[in-house]
Amino acid sequence: MTERRSRRRGEELERAILDAAWEELKASGYASLTMEAVAARAGTSKPVIYRRWPTRAELVIAAWHREMPTRPVAPDTGSLRGDLLALFTRVTKRADSIMSESIAGVMGEAFRHPDIAELMRKRLASAPFPQVIQSIIDRAAERGEMPPVTITPRAARLPFDLVRNETILNGETSRTAITELVDDVYLPLLRGLAAG
Structure with a gap:
């Protein structure tokens, strides 16, 4: 019997997406950043990202905000x-x-x-x-x-x-x-x- 991989949800999934967006931003810059690349890096799908952040700018602002010390x-x-x-x-x-x-x-x-x-x-x-x-x-x-x-x-x-x-x-x-x-x-x- 194969072991089923648990799906990430909530904060864990959001953290993975924002980390991926930040890494993509540093690697590619804003102009070249795509939701596809962020999804691939985060190990999720574009629809999952778009449900939380409808635009690339909103995603980048959220990732930037997460990197700021609280x-x-x-x-x-x-x-x-x-x-x-x-x-x-x-x-x-x-x-x-x-x-x-x-x-x-x-x-x-x-x-x-x-x-x-x-x-x-x-x-x-x-x-x-x-x-x-x-x-x-x-x-x-x-x-x-x-x-x-x-x-x-x-x-x-x-x-x-x-x-x-x-x-x-x-x-x-x-x-x-x-x-x-x-x-x-x-x-x-x-x-x-x-x-x-």
Whole structure:
């Protein structure tokens, strides 16, 4: 008698599909990613994937979201500038790990399809940036580097937005660019918020 293989369901199946999508994205890029390739890598069928993620962009956003740490720890270097440089570097590494072509591909889908744009907005709104930035600011205030300030959601997302823009426009974010984004953009913004 042959042993029947158990079928994956629920979280196990979703994890396999999202892992496969992430690996395909890294191997092929967004433009070449196909549901067929993801299904083959995951050991499932296209209809199973389409029931969960009706479009390629939705699948890629879900895979990207799964790769993001759920509770990132705020850097603690002992200075506000050092913490921000460490944070911007971390965000840059994450952006580099999904390649600018992939980001641009998903953004292109978002421009063409309002439902994809709304999904992206929801994913970004649920990202843990505000807590991380607020933790960095609170520590800086405790050290006397700046007055206490409550960060707005838009200002909290700015490191991600700046790095994403830099990556899309230039293909990468250099150490020089990270330093400029912190020194010329984000630190002045925080000081302005604190002064206001």
